[in-house]
Amino acid sequence: MSRYTVTMPQLGESVTEGTISRWLVSAGDRVAEFDAMVEINTDKVDAEVPAPVTGVLTEILAPEGAVVPVGADIAVMEVESSAGVETGSAVAVEEPVAAMPQGDVPDQRATPEAVAATAPTPASTGLERPTPPAPTASSPRPSLDGDEVVLLTPSRRLIAERMAVSKATIPHAWQVQEVDMSGVAASLAAHRGSVRRQHGASLSFLAYMVAAAAQALRKSPEVNATFADDRIIVHRAINIGIAVGLPEGVVVPVIKHADQLSVAELAVALSDLTTRARARQLVASDVSGGTFTVNNSGALGTLLSYSVIAPGQSAVVTMGSVVDRPVAVDGKAEIRPMMYLSLSLDHRVMDGLQASAFLGACREWLEGVTAMSPVS
Amino acid sequence: MTQQPIEAGAVDSTVTRDARLGADGVASGDAPMSREQVLEAYRLMLQSQAIDDLAIKLQRLKRVGLYAPVQGQEAAVVGSALALDPRRDWLVPASREQPAMIRHGLPLVNFFAGYMGRLDSAGIPEGVKLLPRQQAIAAQLPHAAGLAWAMKLRKERAAVMVYCGDGASSEGDFHESLNLAGVMHVPLVVVVINNQYAISTPFHKQTAAQSLASRAIGYGMPGIAVDGNDLFAVYAASDDAVRRALDGGGPTLIECRTYRVGFHNTSDNPNDYREQEEVSAALADDPTTRVERYVLAQGLLSPGAMAQLKVEIRAELDAVQRSVADLPRPEADFIFQNVYDVLPARTEQQRAETVKEDRR
Ligand SMILES: Cc1ncc(C[n+]2csc(CCOP(=O)(O)OP(=O)(O)O)c2C)c(N)n1
Ligand SMILES: [Mg+2]
Numbered sequence: 001m002s003r004y005t006v007t008m009p010q011l012g013e014s015v016t017e018g019t020i021s022r023w024l025v026s027a028g029d030r031v032a033e034f035d036a037m038v039e040i041n042t043d044k045v046d047a048e049v050p051a052p053v054t055g056v057l058t059e060i061l062a063p064e065g066a067v068v069p070v071g072a073d074i075a076v077m078e079v080e081s082s083a084g085v086e087t088g089s090a091v092a093v094e095e096p097v098a099a100m101p102q103g104d105v106p107d108q109r110a111t112p113e114a115v116a117a118t119a120p121t122p123a124s125t126g127l128e129r130p131t132p133p134a135p136t137a138s139s140p141r142p143s144l145d146g147d148e149v150v151l152l153t154p155s156r157r158l159i160a161e162r163m164a165v166s167k168a169t170i171p172h173a174w175q176v177q178e179v180d181m182s183g184v185a186a187s188l189a190a191h192r193g194s195v196r197r198q199h200g201a202s203l204s205f206l207a208y209m210v211a212a213a214a215q216a217l218r219k220s221p222e223v224n225a226t227f228a229d230d231r232i233i234v235h236r237a238i239n240i241g242i243a244v245g246l247p248e249g250v251v252v253p254v255i256k257h258a259d260q261l262s263v264a265e266l267a268v269a270l271s272d273l274t275t276r277a278r279a280r281q282l283v284a285s286d287v288s289g290g291t292f293t294v295n296n297s298g299a300l301g302t303l304l305s306y307s308v309i310a311p312g313q314s315a316v317v318t319m320g321s322v323v324d325r326p327v328a329v330d331g332k333a334e335i336r337p338m339m340y341l342s343l344s345l346d347h348r349v350m351d352g353l354q355a356s357a358f359l360g361a362c363r364e365w366l367e368g369v370t371a372m373s374p375v376s
Numbered sequence: 377m378t379q380q381p382i383e384a385g386a387v388d389s390t391v392t393r394d395a396r397l398g399a400d401g402v403a404s405g406d407a408p409m410s411r412e413q414v415l416e417a418y419r420l421m422l423q424s425q426a427i428d429d430l431a432i433k434l435q436r437l438k439r440v441g442l443y444a445p446v447q448g449q450e451a452a453v454v455g456s457a458l459a460l461d462p463r464r465d466w467l468v469p470a471s472r473e474q475p476a477m478i479r480h481g482l483p484l485v486n487f488f489a490g491y492m493g494r495l496d497s498a499g500i501p502e503g504v505k506l507l508p509r510q511q512a513i514a515a516q517l518p519h520a521a522g523l524a525w526a527m528k529l530r531k532e533r534a535a536v537m538v539y540c541g542d543g544a545s546s547e548g549d550f551h552e553s554l555n556l557a558g559v560m561h562v563p564l565v566v567v568v569i570n571n572q573y574a575i576s577t578p579f580h581k582q583t584a585a586q587s588l589a590s591r592a593i594g595y596g597m598p599g600i601a602v603d604g605n606d607l608f609a610v611y612a613a614s615d616d617a618v619r620r621a622l623d624g625g626g627p628t629l630i631e632c633r634t635y636r637v638g639f640h641n642t643s644d645n646p647n648d649y650r651e652q653e654e655v656s657a658a659l660a661d662d663p664t665t666r667v668e669r670y671v672l673a674q675g676l677l678s679p680g681a682m683a684q685l686k687v688e689i690r691a692e693l694d695a696v697q698r699s700v701a702d703l704p705r706p707e708a709d710f711i712f713q714n715v716y717d718v719l720p721a722r723t724e725q726q727r728a729e730t731v732k733e734d735r736r
Contacts, residue, residue: 009436009437009438010438011436011642011643012642012643013442013643028458034430034433043640044643044644044645045639045645046645046646046647047436047642048436049437050433050436050437051438052437153647200594222385249649280576280645280648280649
């Protein structure tokens with residue numbers, strides 16, 4: 001008997017970590033080399049990873065949902081023969097070398113060895129999707145006529161887990177301020193063409209918002225922090241995650257050191273990340289390291305949205321739709337492009353005071369923009 | 377000047393034989409292949425499926441670097457390759473024609489050694505008329521056109537078969553090679569495996585034309601579009617083309633219409649860009665299953681012998697894979713071999729540094 005440690009495989013060249021999306025065997029189960037063992041989900045591929053050797057799975061080290069770096073230990077197996085584990089040669093006899101499709105019956109001409117070798121499981125092609133688990137008996141609602149059961153995709157499952165963790169552990173609070181976007185709109189109109197020509201990127205409200213948030217985070221570093229049980233870690237790096245909605249689920253690529261970029265440079269970074277997100281070409285480093293998030297739910301007409309904070313961060317700012325509204329200016333009603341700016345905050349990390357200061361700083365930065373302000 | 381519209385799907389079909397193997401496994405027209413050939417094709421198709429399965433598992437265990445499965449394209453690849461005589465003809469693959477390479481004489485050990493990084497053992501043996509897999513899209517086409525031209529200049533009676541994908545048809549190399557092949561009237565058979573995708577780019581975004589075979593008109597060569605999941609149709613078209621090439625009839629373009637059932641390669645997640653229904657529909661018409669039904673209906677194999685064949689194929693691959701795992705990995709300076717006869721000074725310096733770095 002010998003111990004064999006199963007590690008996180010590198011499933012693609014640029015892949016640095018993987019999420020354990022589902023264990024297909026439990027501790028104590030016997031598995032044969034190449035039997036499907038665990039489903040792993042990376043930013044590139046979702047793969048069924050087979051058992052590397054034949055033996056008994058004695059311990060699962062990385063539970064479902066765990067994000068594990070490539071090469072880290074994920075499980076322990078007990079291998080019957082210690083010889084040849086590296087090359088797998090000693091386990092050859094135990095492994096079903098092949099299997100017939102169900103329904104095929106070998107006739108007398110098949111050798112006994114061959115028949116024995118076909119036991120016990122049908123071979124998987126490795127290309128099939130894993131069989132979905134049957135809905136469990138504890139389904140919360142009885143099924144109604146016409147119901148459709150939609151199984152979670154790995155990305156949906158990941159979002160579900162992260163959202164549940166966030167809402168269960170972070171005491172969210174919420175604040176809203178209203179911003180007059182006239183100056184930003186004027187700047188946008190003045191610079192859109194030149195930014196497109198010079199940088200090949202399209203200038204948007206979002207680029208200004210990221211700039212405003214990055215500068216406000218410099219003034220309110222406590223908003224750019226991680227709550228860690230007995231302490232608060234305030235981050236010096238201002239790495240802003242941008243929520244990008246995709247049909248299969250939201251992804252949040254990160255603009256590193258956003259406070260050091262001009263509005264035009266932010267527009268370039270935004271174009272690059274959103275294009276690659278839509279092409280499903282983001283790599284792990286694109287989506288890691290975020291310290292704060294900007295969510296642009298206004299792009300789809302939403303006025304106010306109570307966003308959920310990403311686990312590990314302390315706040316998320318959400319832009320509402322920019323809408324022409326009558327507002328009182330110097331005692332007179334004027335029509336101005338207005339936007340609600342809302343902040344979800346971790347009340348363990350900060351109070352209303354810091355949150356208001358942060359939102360106020362964002363508002364002042366945005367309202368301070370004019371057509372004459374430099375964007376490059 | 378009025379323009380003469382060319383019908384989108386129009387092809388100069390030179391298939392004289394009506395040979396078909398339907399989805400139900402029932403053949404119509406004249407069976408173009410002997411019983412032995414059908415069995416050889418069936419075995420190669422099963423082996424291709426088993427290689428896909430094994431190689432993907434090995435990739436997930438990081439024993440294989442990257443793998444692009446054949447799944448769904450077996451009839452197109454095997455049916456065309458079987459029209460060649462490996463002792464006489466040349467085969468120039470793209471990167472998804474595993475069973476064609478093996479059928480043409482690449483030993484299984486060398487084949488797996490390539491995928492498993494045992495590069496010292498991965499070469500093409502002397503005398504095997506096969507070029508290496510080509511990763512750069514369409515770059516094999518100029519080589520193949522040149523090779524076919526060489527056959528003509530040397531007056532060797534040999535055909536060259538080259539593969540490429542629907543994606544490759546949009547590359548400049550495709551145009552240059554087919555144009556030259558047409559002008560020089562060389563013995564080339566271009567097999568375009570139109571599997572509907574170039575990674576995530578679907579066929580309708582690849583070209584506004586409805587057929588790739590119709591391109592042949594512009595190169596002055598016959599163009600044929602066949603059901604790429606039909607072993608008999610692919611074989612008949614390829615056999616005709618090879619004969620024409622040998623008889624001095626010049627090049628042919630064959631478009632095999634099929635479907636890439638698997639992912640583009642092990643780094644790809646096709647669920648991101650196509651619907652599962654589309655894949656399920658393709659799975660329902662598996663080319664190997666067509667042949668399997670035919671083999672059973674014609675009594676070429678008993679169900680038991682068929683089951684045994686599948687076991688043998690897997691056992692052989694497994695044994696090969698294990699023996700390859702025992703082979704040594706290449707030395708660091710392998711990357712500098714097989715390109716230059718004498719290394720240029722700067723490259724020699726890089727080689728020396730690489731070796732030194734590796735020793736540390
Ligand atoms: C010159 C070049 N450009 C891009 C790539 C990246 N690439 C690899 S495979 C592929 C798609 C090929 O599609 P197709 O020709 O239809 O072949 P298939 O993969 O479908 O067999 C691309 C774009 C490459 N390898 N070489
Ligand atoms: Mg293709």
